[in-house]
Amino acid sequence: MSLNTLIHRASLPCPDLDPAQAAQLLQAHYGLQGTLQPLGSQQDLNFRVDTPHGRFVLKVCHGDYAQQELEAQHAALEHLHRQGVPVPAVRRANGGEPLLALTIDGQPVRARVLTYIEGQTLTRLPYMAPRLMHALGALCARVDLALADFTHPGLERTLQWDPRHAQAVIAHLLPVLADGPRKVRVQAIAEQARVALEPLLAQLPMQAVHLDITDDNAVWQRDGAREWQLQGVIDFGDLLHTWRIADLSVTCAALLHHVDGDPLRILPAIAAYHALNPLHEAELRALWPMIVARAAVLVLSGEQQVGVDPGNTYSRDNLAHEWQIFEVAAGVPFALMEAAIMQLAGLAPAPLPATGMLLPGLRDQAVARVDLGVLSEHFSTGNWQQPGIDQHLLRTHAAPASTLYAQYRLSQTHIDNPLEPHTCALHVELHLPVDSALVAPFAGTWRHGEQGWACLEGDASSLWLRGVVQSPASGAVIAQGEPLGHATELEVQLCRVAGLQPPNFVAPSRALAWQVLCPSPAALLGFDCDAAPLPDPHALLARRDASFARSQKHYYQQPPHIERGWRNYLIDMQGRSYLDMLNNVAVLGHGHPRMVSESARQWSLLNTNSRFHYAAIAEFSERLLALTPPGMDRVFLVNSGTEANDLAIRLAWAASGGRDMLSVLEAYHGWSVATDAISTSIADNPQALSTRPDWVHPVTAPNTYRGKYRGQDTTADYVRDVDERLAEIGERQLAGFICEPVYGNAGGIPLPAGYLQQVYARVRARGGVCIADEVQVGYGRLGEYFWGFEQQGVVPDIITMAKGMGNGQPLGAVITRREIAEALEAEGYFFSSAGGSPVSCRIGMAVLDVMEEEGLWDNAREVGGYFKARLQALVDKYPLAGAVHGSGFYLGLELVRNAASLEPATEETAALCERLRELGIFMQPTGDYLNILKIKPPMCTTRASVDFFVDSVERVLMQGV
Known part of the structure; x- marks a missing residue:
């Protein structure tokens, strides 16, 4: 068949066959009856056929399709089936024919029936992993x-x-x-x-x-x-x-x-x-x-x-x-x-031919290598965001000085952006002795380009230069060694592709390919201007797994290699800034200069343990007590939330004389023996419900969204469950009750109105102690309240706190009343080696200062309120978004497959978190079903970051997860 004939055949519309005619064909020639559904096709007419005998596809094409072509298809199907490739099978007609030649309403057609493969195509899938x-x-x-x-x-x-x-x-x-x-x-x-x-x-x-x-x-x-x-x-x-x-x-x-x-x-x-x-x-x-x-x-x-x-x-x-x-x-x-x-495929490019030197005057001179990478000591307190910072830093070095080829430059990062920043330098910038002479390192033609660039076009490569003065006329033919002009500040770039002016910077995902096209100019410069290769993140992860106990998990299967942070962003080694939406430890943000100066100053003076006498421990304890309700007058300083909660349990035991503790199902309080015993989150410990010691009595989780009782009018129901647990304890002395005042593990769900008032009253009536675990939800993060227990209108006997107290410095606190603290003293003294050290105390006070000076509590209230409203708009629009929990900068977006049954969308939540990472956002799931986005960013988070996050979540929801 000629190409013209073929193109003419290919341009024909589909055969004209309505569903009734197709049904008649199936009945008459295949003995099949059922419902027909048209399927899309460019030139064939296809119907899905649902029959009591199974599901099939009827395919009808024009009669000028050669029978031999269709027979080849059938033979290939049989061949592939024998090879184990999943393909349809041919269903023969009543007479045993695999292919029918028919005329319907005067149009010759060919018809056949194949088995139907269940499933769907991915043509309309907007995002393909x-x-x-x-x-x-x-x-x-x-x-x-x-x-x-x-x-x-x-x-x-x-x-x-x-x-x-x-x-x-x-x-x-x-x-x-x-x-x-x-x-x-x-x-x-x-x-x-x-x-x-x-x-x-x-x-x-x-x-x-x-x-x-x-x-x-x-x-x-x-x-x-x-x-x-x-x-x-x-x-x-x-x-x-x-x-x-x-x-x-x-x-x-x-x-x-x-x-x-x-x-x-x-x-x-x-x-x-x-x-x-x-x-x-x-x-x-x-x-x-x-x-x-x-x-x-x-x-x-x-x-x-x-x-x-x-x-x-x-x-x-x-x-x-x-x-x-x-x-x-x-x-x-x-x-x-x-x-x-x-x-x-592992195939390397051919090497470029040897060249002469572009700057012969630099021969045997030491050239300063100016580090502008992610870990450069030249960068601090966000100065990499200043326009022209790279050139400024280059000029501060005595000439000759050079930036580094193939370095991922921190100055090229960007924030709140789903696209990879173009951080990899394909060129070098030189700070030279005044009016350094340039000569042609190879023969070529001189061309003037745009924006001050000029190019020496050679046979094997082109040399792009910017900053040349007194250069040749455009079009001049230059021999190797001829002068090209002078320069004091010069940009240099090689390119293998004639006629292509490459970019100065490219995205990390394209960097290796671009480096083939734009190789290092080191050979023609005569000195090493290449950046050291970055550590292999996969090898580094393997080293971690080989030495660091693997029960200490890391985020993501292939996590980015993070070595720098700034405000509410974490920056990988290739200069990509990720929006940090899960790091509630760094309340002030990453790299805060006050934390740097405070810790450095105190380390230079003294860091020891709290048994020594120094001012900071008294000053910080007084600051903490000023934040608590009247009656709280004693502080213990520790180094973590786990240690704080563990100590709170010991205090409850000592103050009450009992051992039995009430805790809340689905909650997490820490990893020590005692705090793990009271933690019942199966997301953190799959064996949590079957490994409780007999002194722990979990009460039903007061989850008003998906709990045993749903809605805000469920207080009496949940309190009744507490009464049942107390009845089980019987006459034994109750030690206490520990609960997050806002249900943190479920994404910040508020407890039913009045729940803690009634439970606290029952616990105290039995001589027990009430512990408010504020480790995650306290310290201003909720926006409307500084402490979570304020939302319930109660005052606990013991407050535990950690996380954001030190902005990353190991620091926690237990705050209580004198009589409870002294009950423990009667059993012996308490000591935490790192708790309350001078460095931790000074940092703790600095955190409180910065929160006030920068209005971070106000920011949590105002931007957090805007944040929740934007998330609620997703719930109103997308069925997968089931509910928004929490307030301020402690929010949870719960994903469900069915609004009535609340079937958790666990796998979709994991996929959403993975997609957000690709878009430049760190987010992880929480809850016993891991179907809640646990949103707890640094408290310096801006509206722009909120918009970027919510827009990105919506983008993924629109594309499908």
């Missing part, structure tokens, strides 16, 4: 391996989608586009692809390929963990014998509308294919231009199809995706994608 791209690439490899020895006469055909004919198809279909920039762009990109492919074509191996393993033809289902699992591959209409690499090119092109504009995100698919079915070097080099050519064919074919069949919704919807694919493919240099693909 790298795992899914990897799986699709692996599927393509499996199919190609299975088809490597498959032959059939029906494979030898001319097909519009065969990349061997791409240029002819593009030339034929280009007139479907109106004259204008879009048409010019398609033609230019297609020509680039042709030039890149031509030298490689004779080296490309050939075989039978599916040629349409795309997001539209792979079928998936979610498993119990809500993970997509592959069910099978469908639609063998493009099966033929062509280049092997064509199959992967089609798969990759289809993925380009899932990459959010970044084509390098398809690399997991290529890596998966190459791992299973290794590609030749020529195939690797051909892959990207073949993808680009495919993109051009897609848009031209789609425009033509919509023109001839404007009522075909499937074709019209696909056209938008096809243009999206083309724009992504056309928006990146060919050389960059080739470099990324070759790197993935």
Whole structure:
């Protein structure tokens, strides 16, 4: 068949067959009866058929489709099935025929029935995780391996989608586009692809390929963990014998509308294919231009199809995706994608030829290396945010001085932004002796560029320079060693690609590929200007796992390597700033200068234990007591919340003379023997409910959202449960009751109105002590209240506090009344080695000072109120968002699958947290079902950060999790 004939056939609309005719065909020829549902297709007519005998697909195509082509498809299905590839099976007609040739209302058609693979395609999935791209690439490899020895006469055909004919198809279909920039762009990109492919074509191996393993033809289902699992591959209409690499090119092109504009995100698919079915070097080099050519064919074919069949919704919807694919493919240099693909396969670029020196005057001189990376000592208190800070720091060094090539610069970070910052420097900046002479390190042509740049274009590379004075005229031919002018401040960049002016900075995910295109200029500068490589984060994590007890978990399976923080952001080693939405320890924010100066000063003077006599311990204790209700007059200082709660239990035992403690189910209080005993959160300890000692008596969690009793009018019900536990204790002396005044582990749910008033009264009537665990929710974090117990209108006997007291310094406190404190003294003295040290006390007071000076409690109230309102708007809009809990900067967004049953959306919450990390936000789940976003950021968090967080959550909810 000629290409013109093929294109004409491909431009035909779908066969005209209504559901009644299709039902009649099925009954007459297959003995099948059932309901029919049309399925989308560009040229075939497809119906899903639900019958008592199972679910099938009726496929009807034009009669001019060669029977041999369709027989080849059936043979391939049988072949792949034997190879273990999940594919549909052919159901034969009543007479045993696998394929029927019919005439319906005068139109010749061919009909067949295949089994239906349950599941769905991922075509409309807005976000596709790298795992899914990897799986699709692996599927393509499996199919190609299975088809490597498959032959059939029906494979030898001319097909519009065969990349061997791409240029002819593009030339034929280009007139479907109106004259204008879009048409010019398609033609230019297609020509680039042709030039890149031509030298490689004779080296490309050939075989039978599916040629349409795309997001539209792979079928998936979610498993119990809500993970997509592959069910099978469908639609063998493009099966033929062509280049092997064509199959992967089609798969990759289809993925380009899932990459959010970044084509390098398809690399997991290529890596998966190459791992299973290794590609030749020529195939690797051909892959990207073949993808680009495919993109051009897609848009031209789609425009033509919509023109001839404007009522075909499937074709019209696909056209938008096809243009999206083309724009992504056309928006990146060919050389960059080739470099990324070759790197993935472990193939290094050819070295550049030797050159002369650009600055011969620097020969044998010591050049200062100016560190502008994330850990640079030159950066402090956020000064990296100042415009021009890098150049300022460079000038403070005596000439000659140089920045570092391939360093991830802290100054290039950005905040509250879902995109990777462009932090990797592909150039170096030099501070030189005045009017240093420059000479051509290789022969070339001198060109003037934009924004002060000039370029020496050589045979193997181009040298881009900015800051040259008295330079040659543009167009001048320069011999090696000829003068290029003078400079005092100079920017230098190499590039292998002729005609390409590369960016100065690129995103970390693109950095390695760009470094192939823009290698280090060290050789022509004559000194080492390369940044030291960053530690391998995977190797570092392996070292942690090999030495650090693994029960001490880390966030995320592949956590970013964080070594710096500033305000409410954490910064990884590649300069990306992550919004910290879970670090309630750093109430003031990270890297606060007051913490730095206070700790440094006190360390320089004294740090010892609280048995020595120094002023800070008395001053800090007085400050703490001033924050508590009247009657509280004694302070114990410790180093953590666990130690504070453990001590509170000992105080209750000593003051009451009893041992039996009431605690609340689903709560967490610490990891010591005693605090673990009273903690019943199964998220923290899966054995929590079965390992309680007999002195611990958990009461029903007063969770007004999903607890045993729901709603605010449930106080009596929850208090009745307390009465039942007290009855179980009987005549034994009750030691006390410990409870977070706001239900922290559930995301900050307030207790039912009056709950603590009634429970405290019952506990005190039995001689017990009431403990308010404020470790997470206290100290102003709630915004409306400084202490959580104020919300319930009660005063506890013991307050425990830690977390934000020291902004990261190990610091906790137990605050109580004199008689309770002295009850413990009767049993012996208490001592905490680090509790109440001079450094901790000074830092504790500084935290209180900064909270007041910077209005952080007010900020928690005002911005926290705005925050909760924005989250509530998500609840009103998205079914998965079930409820917002808490106040101030202690909030919880609970995710549920069903608003009536409140089925926890555990897996969706985990996926949402992972997506937020990709968007530049740290967030983790909480609650016994791990279905609540536990939102507890530093108290300096701004409205801009709140908007970024909520917008990002909404983005993920819109895309689906």
